[in-house]
Amino acid sequence: MDKFKKYVLSTLAVAFLSEIYFYPFTSTLRFSVGVIALNLFILIFDEISELKLAISCSMAVFLIRNILVVTFKSITLQQAILLDYPAMIYYICFGLLAFSIKIQRDKDNLVKTILLLALIDSVSNITEALIRNNISASMIKIIILVGLTRSFIAYFVYWFYKKQELYILNREHQKRYSQLNKIISNIQAEMFYLRKSMKDIENVMSKSYNLYETYKDDEKLKEKTLNISREVHEIKKDYYRVLRGFESFLKNFENDGTMTIADVLVIIKDNTKRYLEENKKSIKISLDFKDQLVLKNYYSLFSMLNNLIINSIDACDDNDLIIITEFSDEENLYFEVSDTGEGIDEEILPYIFNPGFTTKFDEATGKASTGIGLSHIKNIVEDLSGNIEINSRLNIGTKIKLAIPKKSLIG
Template sequence: MTKIKKYLIFITSVALFGELYFHPFNSSLRFSAGIIVLNLIILIDEDSSPLSISYLSGIGVFLVRIFIRIFFVSMSFRDSIALHFPSIIYYIVYGLFILTTNIRERKNQFITPIIILTFADIISNIFEIMVRSQQITPHLIQMTILVGIARSIIAYFIYLLYKKQELFLLTREHQKRYSQLNILISDIQAEMFYLKKSTHDIEEVMGKSYQLYESYKHDKALKDKTLDIAREIHEIKKDYYRVLHGFENFLKTFEKNGTMMLSDMLVIIRENTQRYLIENKKNVYLNFDFKDDFELKKYYHLFTILNNLIINAIDACKYKGVIHITQDSDPNNIIFYVRDDGEGIDEDILPYIFNPGFTTKYDEKSGKSSTGIGLSHVKNIIGEFKGTIEVNTLINKGTTFKVIIPKNSLIGW
């Protein structure tokens, strides 16, 4: 928004609200709501000049009132100017007072800004009364003070509500980014299991290629080829180690104080899943129920387990269903259940669901299959925890995954 456009919006707002009047305590005195809007502008928009916005608002109020009197009240142009010109004085004095008191530097002190706004209102009203050559009576002073206090309190409390809403939106955005970061880290953690497994496989292949080189030393052609293969595998191994080491260093920065309460983690999972459901237009209800609330040490790992099981449950429900995520415990273990009322798993494919690469999911548009590594991730991580996973399923009734993890693995007994 350009500065000119912003100022026009501010001036118009003050001028229009300046035509909303109230009569305090049923008196004949008339006060407008325009100054409440001006107070809010001064408090909220730190880029605008208090003096400039006050002076221009005064001109805006003056012009609007002249227009209304000429076209709707049939007052002469000269009488309209004489009647409403003092209002410009009010706004000029108001802007000067606000400028000299530096209210923006004190606007979060609660009492101080209310006092400044009240005195600005009272002094400006007195100057306007003097310009109008009205007699300043005790009753008039009393009404001016009461209105000044009322308008200042109303404006400041609206400002506090605005700041509270702004803080709420910032907190929500921060929480959204924080939850997305946690999901990202948990995904990286899961991928590292496969990187570690691959480095082990590379070590074995390199050993075999070197044994082949030793076996065919007498054959120069084979000896050179097998040695080249061993060297190339060694280079691949070094690259893998570099990648793995980079991931580990990256994750260490998050794991120095890597703890989270279970309740906080479930809130993040719920919000991320709700966004996923909305984006994919699925009418699936999530119900979270946890018996205990405790501090998790390896919460990224648990993120991966629950996220994968919940996404699988959503897929099983197609476009409508209910998923229950439940936590329980016994003296030695923490237990999680992920239950859905979806289509279930066929008995003939049940033994293969944890195999890497196995999938029954295909993209409806492209026909490409899923990677099939979600449940294998889950099983690998649970294995690292020295836990177990069980599956119970009925066709067209639903599926329950039961995850059992020793307490000393998850919360560090």
């Protein structure tokens, strides 16, 4: 919302709410709800001027009250102006005091802000009462009491608004952070295969150069083998640049932040819930994390657990159960992902960590899955100096246990 709209909407709200009023303790001076709204808008909107808002409110209140009085009461316009102009003076006085005191500067100080708003309200009301020639000691007491009450209500609403705003910002931050973790973990998965490809390229380049050395006396083969070596060398340089770029990117993220295991749990919950909704599955998920350690290498953990949970979801039907647990001993952190899904045939268990091995097929296209999920997890576990165990029974379920040295994750 731009600044002009804020002025207009705030002014209209104050003007119409000013027609909701009361006479406390049977006094003859009326007090409107509009002032609570004015206090609130001054606290919420940092970029608007207290004086400009109060002046615009004074004119709107004066105009609306004149229209209503002339329309619904048997008095002339001149009488209406004389009746309502002190209210306009009230708002102008309010704005001048709020602007002079700079009420927005220390608005996070609860006691100070409430007292200052009450002071501004009271002085402005006393000014209005003097113009109306309706002032007394008892009236001043009522004015101060009403000023404190309206200021307290306005600040309470402002405090609640800020709490809600902070909650929404935290939820949005959590959502973006979850998405970022998913992106980073996917990049990490590709990194393992980039590194493997680098080794393969180096082997091919070495072999092509050996061919060149072997057949350098043959002019035709010499030129062909040399060209192959050159082309492979160019491919290697391109791969190297890409690999170093990704490594630098990941290094910046991993060095700049840490995450508790509890935070990892929140992100996993969020991702799992979204994945289940996208795939229209009704599977029960149980998560139980015992430790509150701060992790440095949390992207690796997130990547492993995310892959394992998705595999379990794919193996489960509606009303099946997936349990994710975490516990530790002096040296290791343990993570278990177990499910009551379809299980894995004993005959194929020895092959499930082989790159490219898969039993999954897209029902719509018949296309096989990539088969890199479990091999990727195994690569990460080995890179962290840990180990992975799997137990599965067909039509009973699967349990996969990761044991990772604490020093590998904590850093």
